Amino acid sequence: MASGQQWVLVEMVQAFYEAPAYHLILEGILILWIIRLLFSKTYKLHETYRLTEKEKEDLIEEWQPEPLVPSFSRDHPSLKYDVVTGPPSHKIIINGKECTNFASFNFLGLLDNERVKQKALSSLKKYGVGTCGPRGFYGTFDVHLELESRLAKFMKTEEAIIYSYGFATIASAIPAYSKRGDIIFVDEAACFSIQKGLQASRSYIKYFKHNDMEDLERLLKEQEVEDLKNPRKARVTRKFIVVEGLYINTADICPLPELVKLKYKYKVRIFLEESMSFGVLGEHGRGVTEHFRVNIDDIDLISANMENAVASIGGFCCGRSFVIDHQRLSGQGYCFSASLPPMLAAAAIEALNIMEEDPDIFTVLREKCQHVYKALQGTPGLKLVGVPFAPALHLQLERSSGSRDSDMQLLRSVVDYCLERHVALTLARYLEKEERFLPAPSIRVVVTIEQTEEDIQKAVSCIQEAASVILQ
Numbered sequence: 001m002a003s004g005q006q007w008v009l010v011e012m013v014q015a016f017y018e019a020p021a022y023h024l025i026l027e028g029i030l031i032l033w034i035i036r037l038l039f040s041k042t043y044k045l046h047e048t049y050r051l052t053e054k055e056k057e058d059l060i061e062e063w064q065p066e067p068l069v070p071s072f073s074r075d076h077p078s079l080k081y082d083v084v085t086g087p088p089s090h091k092i093i094i095n096g097k098e099c100t101n102f103a104s105f106n107f108l109g110l111l112d113n114e115r116v117k118q119k120a121l122s123s124l125k126k127y128g129v130g131t132c133g134p135r136g137f138y139g140t141f142d143v144h145l146e147l148e149s150r151l152a153k154f155m156k157t158e159e160a161i162i163y164s165y166g167f168a169t170i171a172s173a174i175p176a177y178s179k180r181g182d183i184i185f186v187d188e189a190a191c192f193s194i195q196k197g198l199q200a201s202r203s204y205i206k207y208f209k210h211n212d213m214e215d216l217e218r219l220l221k222e223q224e225v226e227d228l229k230n231p232r233k234a235r236v237t238r239k240f241i242v243v244e245g246l247y248i249n250t251a252d253i254c255p256l257p258e259l260v261k262l263k264y265k266y267k268v269r270i271f272l273e274e275s276m277s278f279g280v281l282g283e284h285g286r287g288v289t290e291h292f293r294v295n296i297d298d299i300d301l302i303s304a305n306m307e308n309a310v311a312s313i314g315g316f317c318c319g320r321s322f323v324i325d326h327q328r329l330s331g332q333g334y335c336f337s338a339s340l341p342p343m344l345a346a347a348a349i350e351a352l353n354i355m356e357e358d359p360d361i362f363t364v365l366r367e368k369c370q371h372v373y374k375a376l377q378g379t380p381g382l383k384l385v386g387v388p389f390a391p392a393l394h395l396q397l398e399r400s401s402g403s404r405d406s407d408m409q410l411l412r413s414v415v416d417y418c419l420e421r422h423v424a425l426t427l428a429r430y431l432e433k434e435e436r437f438l439p440a441p442s443i444r445v446v447v448t449i450e451q452t453e454e455d456i457q458k459a460v461s462c463i464q465e466a467a468s469v470i471l472q
Contacts, residue, residue, distance in 0.1 A: 082419070087112050090450035092424055099424040100455045102446055107280055107391045108351075108361055109450040110311040116350045123346035131339045135328070139339035147345045150352050151316050155286055156296055160318040161327050164340040166305025167193045168333030169315030170273045173303050174242065175201040176330040177269075182238040185219055185268070187211065188437045189250050194242055194273060195436055200332075203240075207436070210250065213258045216241070220266040239268040245277035245288035249428070249439045251386025251393050253277075256292045260299075269300040279309025280391055285355050285362045309355075312348040314340045361449055365391060368456070369447045375460040376445065381471030382414075382463075385442065394428060394442035395463070397471070404432075407441040410470065415443060417466035423459045 051059070085093040089112035092101040110116050123143065133139035144162060151160035163169040174197030178184055182203040186194065189210040198205050206223075208216040227234035241263065243254045256272075263270050274287040282290025287304070289296045296302070301323060305315035317327060327334055355361070366389050373388040376395070385394040397407055408427065415425045428442045445463075 090448065094419065094424055097419070097422065099419065099422045100451070100459065101424050101448070102451070102459050103424045103426040103444070104448075105308040105392065105446060106311055106448050106450075107309045107365060107446075108311070108355070109448050110309070110351045110354065113311070113351075113354065115354065116311065116347050119350040120343040120347040123343040127342035129343070130341050133338060134336060135334060135339045141339070141342045141345070143342045143345040143349065144339060147340075147349050148316070150349055152318055154352055154356065155302065155318045157302070157318040157320070159321040159324040160316050161324050161331070161334060162306075162340055162345070163315045163317075163331070163333045164313070164337050165333060166275065166307045166313070166315040167196075168337065169305060169317060170194055170271075170275075170303040171197040171200065172331040172333035173301060173317050173327060174198060174240075174271065175332070176327050177301075178203045178238060178240055181236075182240070183223060184240045184242055185216060186242045187244070187247075187254070189244075189247050189252070189439070190242065190436075191244060191248050191273065191275075192431065192435065194244070195434075198242070210247075211252055211255060213255055213262065216259075217262060217266075220262060220268070224266060239266075240271055241268050242271045243273070245272055245274040246281065246387075246390060248276050248392065251390040253281075253291070253387050253390070254288065256288050256294050260294055263298070270298070271301045271303065272299050274302055274304040275308060275315070276390075276392065278304035279355060280362070280365065281389065283362065284359050285309070306348050306351075310348050310351045312351065313344045314348070365447070365449045368449060368451060372445065372447050372456055372460070375456065376463065379464050379467050381467045382443075391447045393445045393447075395445060396440050396442045400440070404441060411441055411443050413470050414463070414466045417470065418459070418462045421462050423462045425459075425463075 082094045085096065088101060088104040089106060090101055090109065092099055092104070104111070106112075127141060127143075131139045131141065135144070148160045148162055151162070152158065163172065171193045174184070174194070178201040180202040182201070183206065184198060184201065184203050185206050185208060186198060187210055188207050190198075206219050208219055223239070227237075241259060243259065245256070246253050254272075259270060262268070272288065277287040277291070279285045279287075281287050284290060286296075287302070288294075289299060289302070297320075299319070301317055301319045303315065303317045306312045307314070317324060317331075329335070369391050370388045373384070373386070373390075373393060376382075376384050376393065379395065381398055382395045383398050385396055386392075395411075397410065400407055401410070411427055415427060418425050426444050428439065428444045430438060432438055443463075445459075451459075
């Protein structure tokens with residue numbers, strides 16, 4: 001054993017003598033560097049200056065903390081709000097004054113419908129107020145499954161999924177499919193919930209001009225050229241087009257047939273947000289696909305909230321089963337939020353019953369929208385924005401003062417003038433510092449089937465009178 005160790009030592013000494021000089025020098029430098037690292041200090045000690053008690057007190061006295069929130073004016077419009085008493089139905093009580101409601105998105109008048117209220121009340125007695133848990137943790141009730149089944153049947157899709165908050169529906173659906181490295185082509189006029197979904201997805205966003213299919217195709221062609229340069233990356237990059245059926249910020253309708261053509265030409269997927277068109281457009285209220293008679297299977301995902309025409313709370317997505325099932329594990333608003341209260345699910349089911357039983361309500365709504373649109377044409381000082389069948393139109397100033405605050409104040413004066421005469425309107429509100437493309441200030445005029453000819457005539461006359469007095 002000892003002779004073996006001696007032999008190894010001899011070999012090491014022999015190898016040391018036979019090694020090239022540069023090898024020995026390099027090893028020597030490395031050994032010295034290791035020794036230096038082991039015994040040297042990693043930082044130099046600096047002399048510290050100790051403050052006197054007086055200097056400490058002076059510094060504390062001079063210190064001013066940063067404000068928790070930025071300064072704001074007490075006259076900010078968000079701090080002055082009108083108080084509603086009772087249900088925001090056809091007749092609404094604002095600041096103690098009964099008005100005709102031209103502000104709430106109660107398009108089909110179901111908010112105060114007796115059948116809907118009775119179903120909600122029965123469900124309240126059976127299930128209680130809330131669910132106290134997400135869908136995956138004892139938050140799935142039989143009425144949730146029934147509502148999803150009814151929505152899928154109503155929309156003629158394979159499956160539907162419901163969310164407990166309308167805003168979170170599309171904001172959760174987009175990042176469930178589109179991830180970092182994917183590409184989304186989106187209309188500049190997209191609503192705020194879509195913008196939040198885009199932000200959460202961390203995808204590469206390309207905006208095209210509002211309803212401009214030539215601009216969209218230009219972007220798609222540019223991307224096609226980029227894909228040819230790197231086909232390996234292109235194979236794993238998903239591409240989406242995200243649009244609204246009826247845009248809430250412009251009251252325009254998307255050119256869906258042209259979008260479908262571009263989808264198949266450039267191999268992209270279409271996500272369609274239909275919160276303003278579901279229960280409004282089409283012979284049976286199925287939205288933009290029915291309005292244009294486009295095959296619903298051509299749309300990869302349809303999203304809408306149930307807070308407008310259905311007069312409930314929450315939202316839903318519908319499409320093919322394999323698409324929808326993915327959200328049950330990846331939709332953040334579905335996985336982490338308490339599920340929809342059963343009474344609101346029951347109310348939505350009854351609303352669907354009414355929509356199926358009486359499809360004529362969609363014709364009535366469409367005719368009233370066209371009537372209001374025609375009546376508001378030529379209002380002095382105001383420009384009407386939207387399509388004739390949109391239930392929520394915008395009135396913008398013909399000539400801006402050059403200041404957004406001044407424009408908002410002028411439009412607020414028109415709203416107040418009408419409110420004094422028992423007509424309830426509202427300004428379109430936006431998070432100005434958050435919007436990607438901030439829409440122009442406007443008054444929103446909402447049409448519902450409950451509004452009579454007399455109500456419409458009174459509202460139109462009041463708006464025109466207010467415009468003549470304030471804007472001329």
